[in-house]
Structure formats: C-alpha cells, structure tokens
Amino acid sequence: MFLSLNAFAQTGKIQGLITDKEGLYVPGANVFIESLKKGDISNFDGKFTIVAVPAGTHTIRITYLGFKDILQEVVVKENETTSVKIALVSESIQLDDVLITSYSLGSQSKALNTQKNNLNITNVVSTDQIGKFPDANIGDAVKRIPGITMQVDQGEARNIIIRGLSPQLNSVTLNGSRIPSAEGDNRNVQMDLIPSDMIQSIQVNKAVTPDMDADALGGSVNLITRTSPQSFRLSATAGSGVNTITNKRILNGSFLVGDRSKNRKFGWMISATINDNDFGSHDVEAEWTDEFAYTNDAGEEVEMEVNPYTNVFEERTYLVQRVRRSFSANFDYQINDDNNIYFKSMYNWRDDRENRFRLEHEILDAEDIGLGDFTITDNTPTMFPVEVKRQSKGGIDNDRNKNRRLEDQKMQNYTLGGNHVVGKLKIDWMSSYAKASEERLNERYAEFETEYSINNAISDTRFPLFTAVNSSDFNDLSSFEFGEITEENQYTEEKDFNAYVNFELPSDFFGHGDGFIKFGFRGRFKTKLRDNDFFEYDLEDAYPILSAIPTKDYSNPDYLAGSQYQAGLFADEEWLGALDLTNGETVSDEFLRANYNVKENVFASYVMTNQRLSDKLSVLVGVRLEHTKLTATGNNILDEDTLDGTLTEESSYSNLMPGLHFKYDVSDKTVVRFAWTNTLARPNYVDITPTLDVVTGDEEVFLGNPNLKPTTSMNFDVMAETYFENVGILSGGLFYKNIKDFTYTFQSETTTDAFGPGTTGFEVYQPLNGEKASIFGVELAIQRKLDFLPGFLKNFSVYANYTFLTSDANGIRNEDGEEREDIDLPNTTPNMLNASLGYADRKFNARLSGNFSDAYVDEIGGSEFDDRYYDKQFFLDFSTGYSINKNLSIYASVNNLTNQPLRYYQGESGRTMQMEYYGRRITFGLKYDLF
Secondary structure (H helix, E strand, O other): OOOOOOOOOOEEEEEEEEEEOOOOEOOOOEEEEOOOOEEEEOOOOOEEEEEEEEOEEEEEEEEOOOOOOEEEEEEEOOOOEEEEEEEEOOOEEEEOOEEEEOOOOOHHHHHHHHHHHOOOOEEEEEHHHHHOOOOOEHHHHHOOOOOEEEEEEOOEEEEEEEOOEOHHHOEEEEOOEEOOOOOOOOOOOOHHHOEHHHEEEEEEEOOOOOOOOOOOOOOEEEEEEOOOOOOOEEEEEEEEEEEOOOOEEEEEEEEEEEEEOOOOOEEEEEEEEEEEEEEEEEEEEEEEEEEEEEEOOOOOEEEEEEEEEEEEEEEEEEEEEEEEEEEEEEEEEEEEOOEEEEEEEEEEEEEEEEEEEEEEEEEOOHHHOOHHHOEEEOOEEEEEEEEEEEEEEEOOOOOOOOOOEEEEEEEEEEEEEEEEEEOOEEEEEEEEEEEEEEEEEEEEEEEEEEEEEEEEEOOOOOOOEEEEOOHHHOOOHHHOEEEEEEEEEEEEEEEEEEEEEEEEEEEOOOOOOOEEEEEEEEEEEEEEEEOOEEEEEOOOOOOOEHHHOOEEEOOOOOOOOOOOOOOOEEEOHHHHHHOOOOOOEEOHHHOOOOOEEEEEEEEEEEEEEEEEOOOOEEEEEEEEEEEEEEEEEEEEEEOOOEEEEEEEEEEEEEEEEEEEEEEEEOOOOEEEEEEEEEEEEOOOHHHHOOOEEEEOOOOEEEEOOOOOOOEEEEEEEEEEEEEEOOOEEEEEEEEEEEEEOOEEEEEEEOOOOOOOOOOOOOEEEEEEEOOEEEEEEEEEEEEEEOOOOOHHHHHEEEEEEEEEEEEEEEOOEOOOOOEOOOEOOOOOOOEEEEEEEEEEOOOEEEEEEEEEEOOEEEEOOOOHHHOEEEOOEEEEEEEEEEEOOOOEEEEEEEEOOOOOOEEEEEOOOOOEEEEEEOOOEEEEEEEEEEO
C-alpha cells in the first residue's frame, strides 16, 4: 500500500473562485492538476481549494459540462496561498462549416454539474429549473424530483415522501442546518411554508455519507439559499392571479438585491417575498362500517353483519386566506485567502386564516334505533336515523383574525459558519439556531344539532350521499338545537440548536492522487413543546336554536365534488367572531393528551476517507456514531378529564452506522455509483411521550410508548448517469432498503378492567415497533433539449422521471393480535411519474407539466377493512413566459388543470373516505433582472 501525506514537501495552496460572465457563482466545476492528480470541486459559492501543491508553476484544468475545458497556469509559492479567479464564458464552436452556439450557463447547468461531480447519489435542482414550473412553494418544486411524492394540504404540497418513506422518516435542512417542525404530533417539516423563489438550489441526498446526519431513512433534502454576488445584482417580480374556486385574487411580489465591497472582502444579499392567496376547498368525508346494531322490541341490542355502508357522512366548505412572507439576509467576509466567515438567515411567516362550515351526519347508537326506524335492502342499510350537526368554525373579530381561525406559523433560522485552511488542513464549522412555532388562538366553533332519518345513497360508493327522508328537515333551522360553543388555543414550538466542525486532510493511499481523510463532530439540541387548552360555554339559553341567530347559506350549485352536495345554512362567522366568550368551562379531554414537553440531544462523530483506486474508480468509506438522549414528559389522565399528575421518562440509545460508496467514471460524461449505507429515524415526539388517557365516554384508551426504538435501515443503491453535452441527463438505478423497528399504531381491545373499573372491552391505541420491512425500487430519468431535431423543433425539451416501488412489512398485528400478511409499508407509492414538455427560444418559453403518484396505504387500521389509503393523483400544470428585453419579462401559469382532488379511501379504492377539491389557480406577472 502506498501512503503519501506530502508531509515534508515545500508546498503551497491554490484558493480559487469560479463565476459566470455575470459574476454569479459556478458550483460543480471540476478543477484538476493532471500532473499531480490533485484537484477539487467548486462548492455552491463557486470556491475551490487545493492544498499541498508543490511550489512551482502548474496548469489547472477546469472542466464543466456544456463548455470547453479551460487551462490556466498558476504559480504556487512555498507556504503561501495563490488566489485564482476564473470566469466561464460562452463560446461558439465551429464544426464542419456549421456554427453551433454553445449553451448558456444557466442554473440547471450548474445543478447538473454539481450532481455529476458529487461523491454520493443525489439529485440537484436549481432555481432555473424550479422557475420553469409554476410552483409557489418549495414543496411543489420538490415533487418534480425522481422518487419523491408529496402529501397536499389545501391544494399545496406540504409533506415530503422520499422513496416511499413517511415524511417524518426524512430530514430537511437549510444550508446544512436542520429545519425544525411546527407540527404537533410528528416530525414533518411543512414544505409549503418556504417560498420557492427564496431558494437557490435543492439537493436531495438519497445515499447519505458519514459526514451527514443519519436520520434520513428515505433521504435528506438540503435547501440552499442565495449567496452574495461578486457584483451588484437586483431582481424583482410582481404578479397577481385568481383562484377559480372562489374567484378571488392572488397577489405576489419579491425582490433580491446584493453587492460586494470595493475590496471584494464583504458581500451581502437581501431578499424578500410575499404571496397573498385567497382561496378555499370543497370537501366530502365519510366513514365506513360493516356492522349494524339496533334494539328489538324486547329491549335487547341486536348486532348484525351487513355489506359495507357509510355510517358517518360530512360535507365541508373551506374558505382560506394564506399570506406567506419570507425574508433572508446573508453576509460573508473574506478575512484573507485562507479564512472566511459567513452569516445566513431566513425568517418565514405565514398567516393561514380559515372558516369551515361542516354538515355532519352520524348514525344513532343502537339504543336509539328501533325495529321500525331503518331499512336494510339486500343486506345494505339504506335508511336509518342520524344525528345531524351544523358547525361553523371561525375566530375573533380583530385585524389579525378577521373572524377566521388564524394559524400563525413561523420558521426562523440563523446560521454562523466559517471555512479555514491551516497548512494542509481544511476546517469548516457551523453553528445555528432555528425555531418553528404554530399558534392558533381563539379558534371558535358553534354547533347546532338535530335528528332525522336519511336515505343512504350507496349505489356509487365513490360519491357517498345522505339525503333527508323528509326534505323539509334539512332546512328547518328551528329544529336544530344548541349543541355547543367552544374556544380553543393551541401552541406548538420546536427549538433546534446545531453545531458542527469538520476537518479534512489530503491523503493518497493507493498512489492515484486526489484523496482525503475527513472527520468531525456534531451536537444537536432540541426541545419540543405543545401547550393547548379548550373551553366550552353554556349559551343555550341565549341561543337555543339555529333560527335565532344570523345565518349564511353555503350551498353552491358549482360545488366541485358535485352539485348533489348542498351544504345549507350555518351560523354566520361574523356573529361567531363578535361573541363575548368569558367564564368558559375547561374541557380537559380535548387537550391534555396533546400536551407534552420533550428534550432530545444528539451527539455525533464520524470519520471517513475518499480514495482513488484507479484513474476511473474512487471509493468513500467511513462510519458515523450517533448517541441520542431523551427526556419526555406527558400527562396521566383518568376518567377523561382528571389529571393525575405528569409522567416523565428518560431514555437513550446509540447507533453505529458504517457507509461505503463507489464512483466509477466510465467516461467524461458517464458515471456509475454504488452505495451501502445505514440510516435511522427517531420516533415522533407524541409517540414516545409517556401519556395515559382513558376516554370513558368513547370507551377508548390512548397510550404513549417511551420504549419505542428508532427505525433503522440498511440501504443499497446503484445508479448510472449519462450527461449530455447540451446540459441534460439520462439516468437509471435500483435501490433496496431493509428496515427494522418501524412504528405503527396498534389497535386492541381490553379483556380486563386494566385501566380502571368498567374498562373491559375498551379500544386501546398505542404506537408499537413492527419487526421489519423492505423496499425495492427502480428510478429512471431523462432531461434533454431536443436540439437534434430540425427547424423550430430543436427548441423543445423533455423532462421526465419514473420511479417504481414495492414493499413488504412484517410484525404488524390486527385487533385480534394476529400478525397481518401481505401488507405494504405505509406511504410506499408503487408508481411515481413526472413528465413535462417545454419550448424555449430567445424570447418565448412554455411548459406543460404532469405529476402522477399512485395510491398507497397511508394508515394501518385494526383490520384490512379499516386501512386508510391515499388515492392516486395526477396534476397537470402549464406555465409560459416572454422576454420583452434583456432585463424585463412577463410570465403566466395555470395550476391543476385536471382539478385533481385530495382523496382517501377505506379498504378498497371505491370506498371514499375523503375527496377535497381545490379548483385551478391562474397567475401572471412581471419579472425584472438587472445584473
């Protein structure tokens, strides 16, 4: 074995910066000294560093996809740092008397060069690529990446699923710093909180290296913000639009400005964006059962098995206003050629105002149903009595809430870091503070209820429908009696402090050059708090019936789920917001279980080395150790509203995770990668909280599980990529995940009074670890400009990727304690497809984009009948733009041309549990860029 650390040579360093002709940074460029077999890859700030370079004159070669190689001589002096600045400029290439204009250095060119030169399996997407799609938030942009699908909320992509793994099993970072979650019962990062135009590029690491956080079972998404330019830059957009579901406006605007001081040492970049969207949704929900119960003439309860039918049915109308604001300020200072520090910050603030009007029907209990009260046709209940509730949801009347429930969400991140070179040693460090919070104050509900018999339209199970047997009952507001008026306050907060330091030394174990040894340490200190309360107000004497208060009719002949769904009249949201609610009665069972306090400290260290085994083959091998320490506090709740103190549990565990990556350069443009990695996912905070909640009225018991183990996965990946000279890619790969100790909610029934007198027969819900699961997948992708076609056809381009997944899960028990067979791991969608056809010439561009994800198990029930599925969905979007001049352009887009709803079903695809429609969103505006 050959070992060379260049310990005694007379050496210096080369510190370089690569930009394009506008002075913007160029990441992913390969900088190489062939005579020494030494080099580096420019980072996202366009910088590269080559250490331990012998004193003398050397020629560095810069290779970049889509451009001719650049050769530049550099004189290196002993114990000094030589600074180099290189600008990549477009050139015209003469071939056989045909003039071919080389391709401009767009952001996607930078992204693909970065992806090509990365050591591990990644997908990199740039702002240029993001801008070709009509995606307002980063979640909608991420769903275009191979192997990724998103769960939507109110029509916007929110929760990320990578390679079939649940959102809480993936990590999301901002400039390498973990983004905290404002979700109360899981670790999901709300991707729709971050505007897409605040991000410079998105890097999805599907095979993590030892120097990355290991809690990334599906993958790790790193969002990289814009950095200060080399010269003055100004960019601004202004636009508007309309939501077809409400015919209300959309407003958006953004600006970016940055510059560098005359001595080139201090750089700054400030950007801000705002999006004001007034929209809504039309929603139908249902629950299904195959049991029917009634009381016979002898007063005995009779239970019978029937064909599946809807026993709970709801119609909902949502009116939503989302105001998304984001502000970023980034600074850097080049102390000298060997040392620089930077500060990056982002503050996201979203107001989500919502009114919801819900018409709910639920079958009466068996004791309230007699023999003459129902009809069963062909073993299917088609007529029966129900309890009917009309519920209005709103908030207080002030300038912030505006009679709506206000969900005030904030996410802020502040990062201080530096890069240093001491002799041959590279050092980089970072410390960050991040906080996410969600506050919902004065959330109000007014509910009025009655009882009548309904006809259960069961012929089309995809569109379940209840209609009153006597139509006059539906709008008889005098029969709807006071049910409840409540007010709720919710607060969730997660704080995250991160710090790491990395050290890197050059090494050459096999005599082929360009290797390194890297090691480092990291600490992450997190606290998660949830503090809710709930009050009920006895206002029955003041408002005995619905007809005694102001109401609004929310029936809509254009209801997107179908004109057969008509909501009717509800308590007016302005009346609800103006109520003076004081001296309410605390309802403990509505919030005590949800409240908890968790502290989680993670300490990590790693060591790894990257070595060239030959001119074409390199290997990265290393190991990461993570130690996790937890303190979780929850409530001990008896008899629904009796708090019997708190329960606190401490736990800790350690995980040793080796990794191995091979990269083989078949040619300058073709790369094959293989990876063996080990990753983990920590349980949700609410699951590990030691809570006991006995809900006597519903005959249910909810248990936490402080003994939950983290989910671990051994991963195997192989990926081949061919890059086109005209800045494109063709790739294909296989991956396999062997997963242990995944978490699911176990449903069982008590056989004794274990949780107090009379608790026999109660349903018990508790998170447990399943035994093992596996995922196998295939990924294919192509991105190509069709410049080989004649005439105007050469201006077309294609972007497409397809992912196939299959999974298997073992150790999941049904409500009888028996292990279930042939069940998929939740959230593993078998087919995902992105495809778009684009056209672009010097002035005009247009793109039609489709996004498809197949149905998958979302939540495992007590039996196959109770499993909840997230249905397949296909979104079709269109965007276009026109350049008026070099700096000014106009744009327009239409989202969701297919009017795709969010849909869940129970057990089988025809059995709708939820279908929520959002309509189409049309936007247009101006964009100005000055370089």
